[in-house]
Amino acid sequence: MRQFEAEILGNRRVAESWRELSFAWESGAAAPEPGQFFTFKASASSDPLLRRPLAFSGFAEADGGAAASGARAAKASAIYQVRGQATSLLADMAIGSRIDIIGSLGRPFPKPLEGDVPVITGGGIGLGPVLFLDAELRARGLEPILVLGLRSSSLLPSIKLPEGAVLCTDDGSAGFRGTTVDWISRNASEAAGGKPLRLYACGPGPMLAALADLAAERSWPGWFSAEQWMACGVGACMGCALPRADGKGYLRACADGPVFDARDIAWGAER
Amino acid sequence: MANPVGLASGTIGYGTEYEDLVGVDAAGALYTKAVTVEPRAGNRVPRIVETPSGMLNSIGLANPGIEAFIRDKLPELRTRRCAVIVNVAGGSEEEYARVVELIEAEAGAEAGAEPRLPGAPEAGAGGTGVDGYEINVSCPNVHSGGLAFGTDPTQVERLTRALRGLTRRPIIVKLTPNVTDITAIARAAEAGGADAVSCINTLVGMTIDIARCRPHLAMGTGGLSGPAVLPVGVASCYKASRAVKIPVIGLGGIMSADDALQYLLAGARAIQVGTGTFVDPRCASRVLSGIEAWMEKNGVARIEDIAGMLRP
Numbered sequence: 001m002r003q004f005e006a007e008i009l010g011n012r013r014v015a016e017s018w019r020e021l022s023f024a025w026e027s028g029a030a031a032p033e034p035g036q037f038f039t040f041k042a043s044a045s046s047d048p049l050l051r052r053p054l055a056f057s058g059f060a061e062a063d064g065g066a067a068a069s070g071a072r073a074a075k076a077s078a079i080y081q082v083r084g085q086a087t088s089l090l091a092d093m094a095i096g097s098r099i100d101i102i103g104s105l106g107r108p109f110p111k112p113l114e115g116d117v118p119v120i121t122g123g124g125i126g127l128g129p130v131l132f133l134d135a136e137l138r139a140r141g142l143e144p145i146l147v148l149g150l151r152s153s154s155l156l157p158s159i160k161l162p163e164g165a166v167l168c169t170d171d172g173s174a175g176f177r178g179t180t181v182d183w184i185s186r187n188a189s190e191a192a193g194g195k196p197l198r199l200y201a202c203g204p205g206p207m208l209a210a211l212a213d214l215a216a217e218r219s220w221p222g223w224f225s226a227e228q229w230m231a232c233g234v235g236a237c238m239g240c241a242l243p244r245a246d247g248k249g250y251l252r253a254c255a256d257g258p259v260f261d262a263r264d265i266a267w268g269a270e271r
Numbered sequence: 272m273a274n275p276v277g278l279a280s281g282t283i284g285y286g287t288e289y290e291d292l293v294g295v296d297a298a299g300a301l302y303t304k305a306v307t308v309e310p311r312a313g314n315r316v317p318r319i320v321e322t323p324s325g326m327l328n329s330i331g332l333a334n335p336g337i338e339a340f341i342r343d344k345l346p347e348l349r350t351r352r353c354a355v356i357v358n359v360a361g362g363s364e365e366e367y368a369r370v371v372e373l374i375e376a377e378a379g380a381e382a383g384a385e386p387r388l389p390g391a392p393e394a395g396a397g398g399t400g401v402d403g404y405e406i407n408v409s410c411p412n413v414h415s416g417g418l419a420f421g422t423d424p425t426q427v428e429r430l431t432r433a434l435r436g437l438t439r440r441p442i443i444v445k446l447t448p449n450v451t452d453i454t455a456i457a458r459a460a461e462a463g464g465a466d467a468v469s470c471i472n473t474l475v476g477m478t479i480d481i482a483r484c485r486p487h488l489a490m491g492t493g494g495l496s497g498p499a500v501l502p503v504g505v506a507s508c509y510k511a512s513r514a515v516k517i518p519v520i521g522l523g524g525i526m527s528a529d530d531a532l533q534y535l536l537a538g539a540r541a542i543q544v545g546t547g548t549f550v551d552p553r554c555a556s557r558v559l560s561g562i563e564a565w566m567e568k569n570g571v572a573r574i575e576d577i578a579g580m581l582r583p
Contacts, residue, residue: 001291003552041550046324046498046526049550101553102292148325229319231326231549232294236284238304238333239319250333255288 001105001234002029005098009075011091017082018125019091020057026072030104032056032076035202035259036132038103039233042086050231051102052086054078055202055258057128058135066267076103079128079157100136105233106258109133109200109223116221118144121211123203127157129225130202134162138159144200145191149180149207181210189218199262201225202209209268222262228253239270242271272299272354272541273501275574276531276559279331279522279545280305280405280445285344286351292552296352297559305360305407308369310336315489317542320478325499325524326546327476329490332360332410337370340375349400350577356443360407361476363414364430367406371437376402384518403441403552406434406465408456409449409472409494420445421472424459431463443520446470448500453507454514461515469520469543470507474500494548498524505537512538512578528561535562535577 010022012091025031031039039051058077076098093099109129112118122130129147134146138153146165150156153174158168168173168183176183180203188197200224201211201215208224230240235255242251243266251257251264277300285303286295295301313333322328324491348355353359356375361367378399399473408421408430420426431444444460446453448471457468473494478487486492504523512519521534522543547554571577 003292047546047547048321049324049497050321050326051550100551143300229317230286231319231546232282234288234552236282236288236304237319237328238313238330240327241313241316241318241333243316248317 001099001102002026003102004029006076007073008093008095008097008099010077011093011095014079014159015155018079018155018157019082020079020157020159021054021076021090022058022075022077023101025059025076026101027062027073031061031074032059032104033108034136035109035129035223036104037233038076038078038101038105040090040102040252041100042089047087047141048086051233052090053230053254054080055103055129055225055232056104056132058132063178070262079125081125084264097173102233106254107256109225109259112137112142112198115195116198117191117195118142119147119184119188119197119199121147121149121199121201121203121207123149123180123201123207124151126201126203126207126225126227128202130156130162131159132198133200134165138162140151147180147188147189149203149250150174156208179207179210181207181214184211185214200222201262205268208262212262212265212267215262222264223259224262224267225258226253226260226265226267227258230254242266274559275535275541275562276300276555276558277302277354277356277498277522277541277543278521278548278555279543280407282545282548285348285356287347287379289548289552293556298353298555300354300356300402300543301348301351302356302360302543303344304334305332305358306337306340306361306370307332307360308337308366310334310339317487317489318493320493322476322478322495322497325476325495325497325500326549327478327488327495328473329488329493331490332421337373337474341373345374345377345400345480351400355400356405356441357401358405358407358445359434360410362410363412364433367430368433368437371404371434374404375438375440385463401464403443404434404438405443405445405469406431407445407472409445409447418427419447419448421445421456422450424455425457428459431465432458435464441466443467443469445472446507447472447505448507448523449475452507454510457511457515457519461517465517467518467520467540468511468515469522470511471500471504471523474503496524498526498530500524501530501533505533508534508539509537525558526550528558529564531558532565532577533563535574536581538578538581540575540578
C-alpha cells in the first residue's frame with residue numbers, strides 16, 4: 001500500500017447519483033486487484049474528517065514504453081454513489097486536480113479454480129468491483145456469468161457492460177424481473193452447463209445474506225465483498241468489524257477482507 | 272523519548288499495520304492498543320460514526336489478551352527503535368496488575384527501566400520492547416457498579432499505587448475528561464506514584480439516526496475524538512499541568528503542529544497524535560517537523576521551555 005497525491009483523470013456522471021472516478025496510478029505501486037479498495041480524503045478541512053473507502057472498478061496498465069512520448073500513466077477507477085458530504089465533494093473535483101489516495105488496501109477476490117464457472121453478482125453500487133473482476137477473468141480467457149441487479153432500469157449506468165451480462169431489476173423495467181438471487185437460484189446451474197459454480201459477489205447486505213443462504217443450500221463456494229464504516233482502512237482501529245458466522249467475535253472488513261469466504265461472515269447480522 | 276510526538280493508543284495498532292505507509296520508528300513513542308488480561312472481541316457493530324470535525328468510536332477494547340500480546344505482538348515491538356508504551360486496561364485492580372506483572376516477567380524488571388533513546392545501544396533487536404505503561408482508567412470498575420476508575424480520585428490513587436509496586440518502568444495515567452474536576456484526578460495519579468499523566472481520553476458522545484430513530488452506534492454512546500475535542504484537551508492540559516509536578520502529555524484532536532503547540536504552550540511536555548493518523552498517516556511526522564520549525568523560529572531550544580512562553 002502507498003499514500004500518494006493522484007491526478008484526477010475523469011469524474012463523470014454515469015447514472016442518477018452515480019459517478020465514475022478515474023485517477024493516475026502511482027508508478028511503482030502494486031497494481032490493484034479486483035476486490036481491493038483505496039481510501040481518499042475528500043477535503044483538506046476537518047469536515048468531513050475521515051477518509052472514505054471506495055472499491056476499484058477497473059485498472060488500466062500504463063500505455064506505451066517509458067521512453068515513448070505521450071506515454072500514459074496507469075489509470076485506476078471506481079464507481080461511487082453521491083450520498084453524503086464526502087462523495088458530494090468528490091463529485092465536484094475537477095479533472096486535473098489532485099486527490100490524496102491510500103491504496104491498494106484489503107484482500108482481493110481469490111482466483112477461480114480450474115474447471116469452475118465463476119458466477120459474478122453485483123447489486124446496486126456493488127457493481128463496480130464485480131465489473132473489474134469480470135473484466136480480469138475474461139482477459140484471462142474465462143467466461144464468467146455476470147449477473148447485475150438494480151432497482152429499476154432508470155438506474156442503469158452509462159457504462160459499457162460486457163456482452164451477455166444478465167440484468168435483473170426489482171420492478172421488471174429491464175431484463176429479468178426479480179433479484180439477482182432469484183435469477184441465480186433458477187438459472188445459474190443451467191447457464192453453467194452443469195459445471196461446478198463458484199460465486200463472487202458485492203452488493204447490499206440483504207443481497208449477500210440471501211446469496212449466502214443459497215450458496216450454503218446448494219453447497220456452492222462463494223467469495224463476497226463486504227462493506228462497513230471504517231476509520232483507518234489498514235487494520236489498526238478495529239472499527240470496521242463484521243460478525244463472524246461462528247459467533248467467535250469479529251473480522252475486520254479492511255484488513256481481513258473486504259473479500260471473505262461466504263461462510264465466514266454472519267451476513268445481514270450487521271445493522 | 273527522542274522527540275515529543277507519540278502515536279496514541281488505539282490508533283496505531285501494534286505498529287505493524289501502518290508499516291507500509293509511515294516510519295513508525297520516527298515517532299517519539301508508540302502507545303499500543305489497550306491490552307487486557309483476557310482476549311476481547313470488542314463491541315457490537317457499527318462501532319464508529321463520523322461527527323462534525325470528529326468521530327465517535329465504541330470499539331470495546333478489542334484485543335487478543337495479554338498472553339497473545341506477549342506471544343504475538345511483543346517480539347515485533349522489541350525491534351522498535353522508538354519508545355514503546357503498553358496501554359493497559361481492565362475491569363478490576365487485579366486485572367490491571369496482572370497485565371503489568373506478566374509483561375514485567377517477560378520483559379525483565381531492570382532493562383528498559385529508563386526510557387530508551389533511538390540509536391542508544393539497547394535500542395533495536397536487543398530492546399526489552401516495553402519502555403513504560405499507560406494506564407487507561409476510563410474502563411468501568413466491575414467492583415464499583417461499573418463506574419469508571421478514572422472518575423474517582425480515590426480509585427485512581429489506589430490503582431496507581433498498586434501498579435507502582437509492580438514496576439520500575441514509567442507509569443503514565445491516561446485521564447478521562449468525563450469528570451467534574453480533572454485536576455483532582457491528576458493529583459491522585461501523582462500521589463499514587465505516576466511518572467506522568469496523559470490527557471485527554473475521548474469524551475462521551477452520541478449521535479442518532481433520525482430516519483431509523485436509533486443511535487448510529489450499536490452501543491448507543493461512544494468516545495468522541497478528532498479536532499472537535501481539541502479545545503477541551505488543551506484546557507485539560509492547562510489545568511492538569513498547573514495541578515501536578517509530574518509531566519503532562521497532551522492529546523485530543525491534534526492534526527497539525529499548530530494544534531500540538533497549543534498543548535505544549537498550555538503546559539504539556541509531550542503530545543500524542545491519534546485520530547490524525549487515521550486521516551493522514553503522515554500527520555505525526557508533519558507535526559514533529561512543524562514543532563521543530565516553530566522552535567527554531569522562536570529561538571526555543573528545549574520542548575519543556577515552550578510551556579513557560581504562555582502569556583496570561
